[in-house]
Amino acid sequence: MSRWRHFMVVGTFILMSLGLSGRMAYLNVTERAFLQGQGDARSLRYETLAANRGIIFDRNGEPLAVSTPVVSVWIDPTEKSRTAAEITNLARAVGVDPRELGSKVERYSQREFMFVKRRIAPDEAERVEKLHLEGVHFEREYRRYYPAGETAAHVVGITNVDDEGQEGAELAFEGALKSVQGRKLVLKNGSKESIKDVEYVTAPRFGKDLALSLDLRLQFFAYRELKSAVEDHHAKSGSVVILDAHTGEILALVNDPSFNPNELTRVAPDTRRNRAITDLFEPGSTVKPLTVLAALESGRFNEESVIDTAPGYMHVGRLLVRDPLNRGRLSLGDVLARSSQVGIAKIALALDDRMVFDAFVRAGLSEMTSCGLPGEVVGKLSDSQLKNPIVRTTLAYGYGLTVTPLQLAQAYLMLATGGVRLPVSILRRDSAPTGQRAFDAQTVETIVRMMKGVDSIHGTAPKARVLGYEIAGKTGTARKVGPNGYDEDRHIAFFAGMAPAADPRVVVIVVIDEPQGDKIGGGDVAGPVFARVVARALRVLNVEPEEVAS
Amino acid sequence: MTRRRTVGQTRPTWQWIAVAGAIYVGIAASGVCVAAVAQDVRGLFVALAKNQGRQDELLAQYSRLLIERGTLSSYQNVDQAAERQLAMRFPETVERIAP
Numbered sequence: 001m002s003r004w005r006h007f008m009v010v011g012t013f014i015l016m017s018l019g020l021s022g023r024m025a026y027l028n029v030t031e032r033a034f035l036q037g038q039g040d041a042r043s044l045r046y047e048t049l050a051a052n053r054g055i056i057f058d059r060n061g062e063p064l065a066v067s068t069p070v071v072s073v074w075i076d077p078t079e080k081s082r083t084a085a086e087i088t089n090l091a092r093a094v095g096v097d098p099r100e101l102g103s104k105v106e107r108y109s110q111r112e113f114m115f116v117k118r119r120i121a122p123d124e125a126e127r128v129e130k131l132h133l134e135g136v137h138f139e140r141e142y143r144r145y146y147p148a149g150e151t152a153a154h155v156v157g158i159t160n161v162d163d164e165g166q167e168g169a170e171l172a173f174e175g176a177l178k179s180v181q182g183r184k185l186v187l188k189n190g191s192k193e194s195i196k197d198v199e200y201v202t203a204p205r206f207g208k209d210l211a212l213s214l215d216l217r218l219q220f221f222a223y224r225e226l227k228s229a230v231e232d233h234h235a236k237s238g239s240v241v242i243l244d245a246h247t248g249e250i251l252a253l254v255n256d257p258s259f260n261p262n263e264l265t266r267v268a269p270d271t272r273r274n275r276a277i278t279d280l281f282e283p284g285s286t287v288k289p290l291t292v293l294a295a296l297e298s299g300r301f302n303e304e305s306v307i308d309t310a311p312g313y314m315h316v317g318r319l320l321v322r323d324p325l326n327r328g329r330l331s332l333g334d335v336l337a338r339s340s341q342v343g344i345a346k347i348a349l350a351l352d353d354r355m356v357f358d359a360f361v362r363a364g365l366s367e368m369t370s371c372g373l374p375g376e377v378v379g380k381l382s383d384s385q386l387k388n389p390i391v392r393t394t395l396a397y398g399y400g401l402t403v404t405p406l407q408l409a410q411a412y413l414m415l416a417t418g419g420v421r422l423p424v425s426i427l428r429r430d431s432a433p434t435g436q437r438a439f440d441a442q443t444v445e446t447i448v449r450m451m452k453g454v455d456s457i458h459g460t461a462p463k464a465r466v467l468g469y470e471i472a473g474k475t476g477t478a479r480k481v482g483p484n485g486y487d488e489d490r491h492i493a494f495f496a497g498m499a500p501a502a503d504p505r506v507v508v509i510v511v512i513d514e515p516q517g518d519k520i521g522g523g524d525v526a527g528p529v530f531a532r533v534v535a536r537a538l539r540v541l542n543v544e545p546e547e548v549a550s
Numbered sequence: 551m552t553r554r555r556t557v558g559q560t561r562p563t564w565q566w567i568a569v570a571g572a573i574y575v576g577i578a579a580s581g582v583c584v585a586a587v588a589q590d591v592r593g594l595f596v597a598l599a600k601n602q603g604r605q606d607e608l609l610a611q612y613s614r615l616l617i618e619r620g621t622l623s624s625y626q627n628v629d630q631a632a633e634r635q636l637a638m639r640f641p642e643t644v645e646r647i648a649p
Binding site (some may be wrong): 050052055062063064066067069122145147148151186189193194195196197216217220221224348410467468531535536 | 584592595596599609610613614616617619620621623624625626629638642643644646
């Protein structure tokens with residue numbers, strides 16, 4: 001090869017290299033942003049990392065609230081102008097009224113985002129996607145479903161459209177249940193497949209599952225019986241609370257009226273109130289066992305004590321206290337079983353001013369139960385007028401103080417545990433918590449023994465009798481306060497009790513607000529609900545029957 | 551006069567060529583391996599992405615099945631089926647059948 005040809009070849013290569021380097025430098029300096037943007041637009045994509053809100057289960061693993069993916073369809077009205085035919089096609093595809101969608105598009109014409117339809121099923125979204133409608137976008141969201149429906153609505157609660165807890169356990173445990181969708185930047189190949197994670201923008205956070213203390217079986221039975229009683233007695237509302245007497249867990253908490261959490265569009269706001277923890281009632285005769293407990297503790301009365309209730313009425317200042325009939329001389333047990341107002345009034349007046357009040361406080365009637373549900377209120381229990389014998393008398397038979405059904409349940413839980421106050425909980429417990437002794441065990445045992453007479457033929461609630469099990473309980477029928485003092489026509493019927501009486505497994509409180517008709521007493525209205533609920537509950541909980549019917 | 555030669559000075563040229571060739575082949579083989587591994591990684595990443603997508607689908611399916619189970623096995627349905635289809639009744643009496 002001649003020398004000049006050698007230089008020419010080498011020179012050409014050098015020039016080409018310089019040319020390419022120059023071009024690279026030029027593009028790198030002048031077109032860098034544009035070219036990089038074009039490259040990224042073809043290969044980099046943001047992807048959402050799905051994360052579910054935690055599932056709420058009952059104590060046996062039955063689902064109470066589950067999130068499942070749904071798809072929302074949206075458009076950008078400013079992206080392109082749509083013809084009437086296009087809007088009609090889109091409306092038909094997602095199942096909305098074309099005229100309605102047309103006017104909505106007009107309203108949103110200046111905005112860059114508009115939902116066409118939210119939360120449609122994924123298979124429905126897939127059908128719409130296959131139509132390849134231009135400018136229609138799809139966004140994955142989650143919808144919360146409640147398989148137990150209205151049965152557990154007040155306890156489980158609801159979430160809003162953004163999957164945030166609004167009521168009940170959904171709100172109370174929002175921190176644990178909440179999930180956060182993740183986001184990452186990925187590199188895609190020509191087949192639109194992800195080939196590399198470039199950057200994690202946000203890590204996904206999965207919501208934690210939650211096990212409530214509820215037993216859905218008991219919840220269902222309690223709700224069915226309560227609903228039936230409220231309908232039969234044309235009552236305004238009602239609540240039933242069932243507590244586990246060993247652990248203080250809430251096994252069932254139901255209210256009627258209730259609502260369907262899966263269909264909130266036609267729900268009256270009043271039905272969404274969890275009455276068992278938000279509504280305050282004067283508990284009436286259901287607190288009499290605590291009054292007798294105070295009497296036994298004082299040492300001035302014992303199980304053998306006899307109270308003369310003749311002639312069936314008495315005056316305390318200007319207050320007339322009366323029984324339905326003259327019951328004569330009654331033992332302490334009979335005072336409870338027959339719910340004698342005169343008997344209780346005489347006991348209260350024989351005690352020191354604060355004794356009954358202190359017993360109520362130690363039973364927990366002045367404190368919130370702190371069960372874990374939001375919106376709980378605490379009743380009113382004041383010691384400001386205890387010097388007044390009328391106040392002491394009315395307090396002893398359940399007037400002049402207010403409690404929630406759950407507070408009353410906690411007080412009866414104390415009786416069921418032999419005088420130990422256990423904290424109540426809406427979350428499942430693996431073991432019984434350590435309680436705090438509030439009363440002497442033997443004294444409480446005596447009271448529970450006295451309460452066994454309530455379902456006898458001479459008691460106030462023969463209809464509360466449970467076949468195969470001995471129960472202990474107390475009825476209550478409290479008049480409601482109207483514009484002119486206590487109303488003769490509006491009552492609240494209570495039954496509070498435990499079963500089996502010898503070793504209580506459940507504590508049950510039944511409250512029926514404003515029952516109508518001839519039978520409005522706790523024994524006639526709330527007693528049968530107690531009996532049916534306890535009969536089912538004890539069988540479900542495998543509690544062996546105590547007595548064999550002939 | 552005899553000249554004393556060092557080892558380096560006495561190594562023939564073909565040995566240098568062999569060493570250079572070996573290095574070149576090693577580098578080339580390493581490059582090919584890197585490319586092959588990168589390809590494998592991409593393949594595995596695509597498979598991982600697909601599996602993650604499948605996992606999402608299965609989780610969604612699980613949640614739907616859970617809802618379906620919860621609805622179908624609700625005690626309302628069980629109670630109705632027991633009463634209407636199986637003519638079962640809640641016991642009216644207590645009978646001990648085992649000691």
